[in-house]
Amino acid sequence: MYPTARRFPSRAEIAARAPSMWRYREWLPFEGTPTLSQDTGFTPLVDAPRLADKLGVAKLWIKNDAVSHPSLSFKDRVVASAINAAVALGLDTVGCASTGNLANAVAAQAARAGLPAWIFIPDNLEQAKVLGTAVYGPNLVRVRGHYDDVNRLCVQLADRFGWGIVNVNLRGYYGEGSKTMGFEIAEQLGWRLPTAVVVPMAGGSLLTKLHKAFGELRDAGLVSDEAPRLYGAQASGCSPITRLVESGGETIVPQVPNTIAKSIAIGNPADGVFAARAMRGTGGWSAAVSDESIIAAIRLLAETTGIFTETAGGATLAGALALAGQGRFGKDDD
Amino acid sequence: MLCITGNGLKTLDAISGSIADSPIVSPKVREVAALVEAAGA
Incomplete structure (x- = not known):
């Protein structure tokens, strides 16, 4: 790389x-x-x-x-790295599987970049993290189950829709942040x-x-x-x-x-x-x-x-x- | 070195049960004085 x-x-x-x-x-x-x-x-x-x-x-x-x-967690770093990679690779939609902080970071940075975002979280997350994601206007989806269920789903969605899911198919760029x-x-x-x-x-x-x-x-x-x-x-x-x-x-x-x-x-x-x-x-x-x-x-x-x-x-x-x-x-x- | 990775405003539910409600007083000095005395006791 x-x-x-x-x-x-x-x-x-x-x-x-x-x-x-x-x-x-x-x-x-x-x-x-x-x-x-x-x-x-x-x-x-x-x-x-x-x-x-x-x-x-x-x-x-x-x-x-x-x-x-912008979103009060270290996940801002990995998203900053991944979102620049997404744009450089010509991807027009970003997303993530998240336990909360990553959802906030992707939603905030995608909104600022003018990119559509699909964000997937377990359905039992803290209200502050749910609102702290939804306020930026992404497509936010709550999934019945634990994070591991959400992550497995997102692996399939990355293949199905070709989205830049930052912690799945952009993980190499994401992690380096x-x-x-x-x-x-x-x-x-x-x-x-x-x-x-x-x-x-x-x-x-x-x-x-x-x-x-x-x-x-x-x-x-x-x-x-x-x-x-x-x-x-x-x-x-x-x-x-x-x-x-x-x-x-x-x-x-x-x-x-x-x-x-x-x-x-x-x-x-x-x-x-x-x-x-x-x-x-x-x-x-x-x-x-x-x-x-x-x-x-x-x-x-x-x-x-x-x-x-x-x-x-x-x-x-x-x-x-x-x-x-x-x-x-x-x-x-x- | 401790790595603090996220803000507490995101997980208020976790601590809300462990922090006692703060007292409510009328706008009277004597009521605050009673609190100060109790705090110093």
């Missing part, structure tokens, strides 16, 4: 570019300048000293995609890598793409640190990747999701095996946390950092607390 003779920019060249995910465009599957969603990305990196004390680490940073533009979170983390830390990163896991793609991003920065000579230890967080009511990490196996055992954390309720995660390998390979681990601890963590994050996150973010902090309790972090962690 990428030309072999790419020239990568220097730190100074990157710093001179607009504050968006496209400042790292040489690492994204796009040639030239994107025409759509040019202002997505470059979200705040927030210092969290009170939480650092609770976790027993030297420094704790929050990469805050809760304020991502997640790397920009990793690039931003490194640049915002002054071109260094953290020692450990905790990531919520639904399909497992974000964690694998962060791992890829950190490796690409090392390959380009922009950072020289060791790869961070990667830790995943899931809800105990849907934790197939955590179970795989704990078992040391190579095959995901699908689960029927049962958790309030619907955005990470994917019972058969497409990138689960790769995420497990990345965690084990970097010396990380995974934690599965209860719905009660997710709620408590949402409140703790808000009360200590002023950041109000959704249930997936609550799982991230609850997972970090659980991992800290297992002795996975130390005073040198930053």
Whole structure:
């Protein structure tokens, strides 16, 4: 997908570019300048000293995609990548299978681009996510069943109608957008890598793409640190990747999701095996946390950092607390 | 590093049952003073 003779920019060249995910465009599957969603990305990196004390680490940073533009989740990144690919490939309709955040992002960016969108969600999603999709005027369809049923349906629809379904037939372009979170983390830390990163896991793609991003920065000579230890967080009511990490196996055992954390309720995660390998390979681990601890963590994050996150973010902090309790972090962690 | 991937306004139902209703008062200083005293107790 990428030309072999790419020239990568220097730190100074990157710093001179607009504050968006496209400042790292040489690492994204796009040639030239994107025409759509040019202002997505470059979200705040927030210092969290009170939480650092609770976790027993030297420094704790929050990469805050809760304020991502335009639709308040990191899915804006992957959609920005996919929607530019869709237009470049001549596709005139986009779509997705979603647990909510992706639906919001596709609806918002398609509306801005003037593209029709068909969006498919499980019929039990939070009202805010349903309204937060419908307001943009897409064709929104609720499907009886879990996300895995919706995803299977969308694979068939992509073949039937030739739509650019961002997480199905545009998945290669879509997934690469997640790397920009990793690039931003490194640049915002002054071109260094953290020692450990905790990531919520639904399909497992974000964690694998962060791992890829950190490796690409090392390959380009922009950072020289060791790869961070990667830790995943899931809800105990849907934790197939955590179970795989704990078992040391190579095959995901699908689960029927049962958790309030619907955005990470994917019972058969497409990138689960790769995420497990990345965690084990970097010396990380995974934690599965209860719905009660997710709620408590949402409140703790808000009360200590002023950041109000959704249930997936609550799982991230609850997972970090659980991992800290297992002795996975130390005073040198930053 | 914690990766926070989405905004809490999207999942209000998850936490609405865990946060107590805030008190309602008349526009009287003494009613607020009672709340302040209770908060400091």
